[in-house]
Structures are given as C-alpha cells and as structure tokens.
C-alpha cells in the first residue's frame with residue numbers, strides 16, 4: 001500500500017498534486033511519501049512483535065538525511081556499508097547502538113570511524129577483515145562486537161547481480177570455513193563474536209530461501225554453543241521484495257510469522273536490514289515528455305529523465321511501471337521510453353504499452369524510492385534531480401536540484417590560472 005493515488009483525474013502524492021510539484025520544482029524530480037515510509041516501517045517492525053528484534057534500515061536503498069531522520073523517529077536503526085553511510089547515519093541522529101556495519105571492503109579508516117562512533121556491531125566478511133578489526137580495535141583501546149557474515153550457499157532466485165548468498169558470490173564467509181574463524185574471533189583481542197549474520201540477496205519474492213538459510217545457520221549456532229561461543233544476535237539481512245510489475249512477494253506479516261516460527265525457542269535478538277521493502281514503493285520519479293519520435297521499427301517517447309537519474313532498467317533490465325500523471329483515456333501503443341543520454345542502453349522502458357502521450361506531459365515512474373536517486377550520476381554532465389518529501393498536504397525539498405556550478409565545483413580550483 002502506498003499513497004500515490006489518483007484524485008480528480010490527477011496523480012497525487014498524499015494530498016499534493018504531482019503537477020503542482022513539477023511546476024514548482026521542475027523535472028526530473030524524485031517525490032517521496034512520508035506516510036508511505038512510516039506505514040512500511042511500521043508494517044515491517046510490527047511483523048516481529050513478540051520477539052526481541054531490531055530493524056536496521058539499509059541506508060544504501062535511500063540515504064537521504066530526511067528519510068533517515070524520519071525512520072529514526074519510527075525507532076529504526078541502520079545497516080551501513082561505508083564511512084559515508086556512517087557519516088549520514090550519525091548526521092541524521094541515528095543511535096550508534098543501532099548501527100550494524102556490513103560490506104566486503106572496510107578500510108582501516110572506516111573501521112576506526114565506526115569504533116569511535118560506538119556502533120553495535122561489525123558484520124565481518126572475511127578472515128583478514130577480522131584480523132584488521134582486531135588490530136585497529138586494540139590500537140585504540142576498543143572491543144568490537146562482531147558477527148561473521150555467513151554465505152550459506154542458498155539460491156535467492158533473484159537477478160544474478162543482486163544475489164549475494166551463493167558460493168560464487170564475493171559476499172560473506174563460506175559456511176564450511178566459519179567455525180575456525182569464530183574460534184579465532186573468540187581468541188583474538190579487541191573483538192568479541194556475538195552474532196551470526198547472513199544476507200542472501202535482494203528482491204526476493206518467496207520466503208523459502210530465507211528459511212533454508214535459517215536452517216543452515218541454526219546448525220552453526222549449535223556448533224558454536226558446543227565451543228562455548230555464545231551468540232546473542234542473529235542478523236538475517238534485508239532482501240524482502242516488492243511489487244514492481246506482477247510479483248507477489250509475501251506481506252511482511254507473513255514473512256515475520258514464518259521467521260518467528262523458524263526461530264522459535266532460540267534466545268536471540270533478531271536483526272533485520274530491510275531497504276527496498278521500506279523505501280521502494282514510497283517514491284516515484286516524475287519526468288516530462290520532451291519529444292515523440294517515430295522510428296522505422298518502433299516509436300520513442302523521449303523524456304527528460306535518463307539512466308543517470310534511474311539506472312535500474314539499464315543495469316538490470318528492471319521493470320518500473322510508467323503512468324500518466326493526468327490520464328486522458330487515449331489509446332495505447334508499444335513504445336520505448338528513453339532518456340537524453342548518449343547511450344543506446346539509456347531507457348526507462350522498452351516495448352511498453354503507453355497511451356499516446358504528447359510533449360510537455362508528465363509521466364510518473366513508479367517504485368523508484370529505493371536504489372533510485374542513490375544510484376544516480378552526473379553522466380553527460382547532467383545535474384542530479386531534486387528530491388521532495390511530501391507529508392499530508394505539505395511538501396519540502398530534501399535535496400536541492402544540482403546546478404551546472406555543482407558539476408564543476410570540485411574542479412575549478414585545479415584550473416591553471
């Protein structure tokens with residue numbers, strides 16, 4: 001459920017007309033709905049009622065400070081993967097004791113920053129990383145709580161670029177190597193193994209791969225107990241999918257019930273790192289039609305948003321629903337919706353049935369709240385879009401549109417005078 005709905009023949013974000021936002025702030029424009037974000041967070045969080053749990057929203061999905069701040073007010077912690085995400089989380093006022101740090105390539109500086117910030121836990125992705133955390137922690141007098149991120153070799157049945165829990169993936173520590181590394185973590189100074197972590201992929205539309213992972217992790221949990229390594233946290237990562245097109249992912253309630261059942265009787269705090277399921281359908285990308293071009297085999301709707309604004313269709317062949325902001329009931333025909341970038345891969349949709357829109361009209365690209373703006377770039381020297389947060393009848397800019405000056409700001413000083 002989201003709050004992008006038609007009222008009086010016009011698309012609204014909550015109580016605000018999309019046309020009004022486009023006129024005021026220009027296009028391309030990211031528009032988010034605060035009530036949708038809150039609703040999604042509450043639905044996810046309440047699915048785990050009855051067991052000790054901590055929801056750590058995955059910052060990478062949408063890292064805007066205002067969005068982090070809004071989720072913080074709902075009680076969320078965060079999952080981070082870089083020093084930059086740590087910086088954002090702290091800026092947004094997230095409690096460091098609700099921050100978990102994942103990622104395969106944590107640098108010495110990043111580890112140091114996280115230790116000084118006093119985060120809850122590092123999700124360690126290799127033996128060498130464990131050694132590095134131990135060394136840095138000892139040097140500065142800390143003891144870091146760590147989980148090992150286990151790669152359980154489970155097929156998440158998602159796009160290969162966003163599957164992370166298979167043997168061939170760079171993520172995590174193979175299950176069969178985990179035990180000796182836990183023993184090492186127990187014996188090394190400066191680190192304390194308190195958790196098991198696992199994240200098998202993103203946009204999962206069934207619960208089975210999660211349950212399969214849990215079964216494997218439970219075995220490891222038992223083996224660790226035998227070695228006297230007492231595990232307090234089980235972090236199952238993110239990954240729950242959303243509806244872009246016709247997918248029917250489980251509702252968070254169903255997901256929560258299944259996980260609770262699988263974990264019954266275990267004395268653990270469950271951590272979850274949802275990203276897409278919170279932010280994905282809480283945002284749209286608004287774009288204006290520039291031209292209609294009749295090609296020799298198909299027609300092109302050329303819009304003012306490109307792959308630099310939303311790269312998912314180009315990168316993963318992802319489907320994003322595209323709809324008129326003010327539908328006029330015209331017949332539809334198959335077109336490619338393309339951007340202004342000089343790349344043949346610059347499209348938002350291919351062979352898509354779309355009503356016969358005209359230049360100047362507005363289109364909404366749906367499900368763009370996660371992995372949308374955060375993956376945008378300035379390619380072709382295009383300033384990044386603005387981001388707007390709507391709450392009820394009010395809207396505010398939560399990131400200004402970049403200007404031409406923004407494009408060169410870090411280069412100008414280097415010009416030979």
Ligand SMILES: Cc1ncc(COP(=O)(O)O)c(C=O)c1O
Pocket residue numbers: 058061079102103199201202203237238239240273274275276277370
């Ligand atoms: C470690 C980790 N946690 C959480 C997430 C969030 O995933 P999703 O947006 O699919 O919930 C990701 C991204 O896939 C991730 O790599």
Ligand SMILES: N[C@@H](CCCC[NH3+])C(=O)O
Pocket residue numbers: 060162202203312370371
């Ligand atoms: N960027 C991906 C998700 C990646 C998740 C990273 N762990 C997407 O847009 O679907």
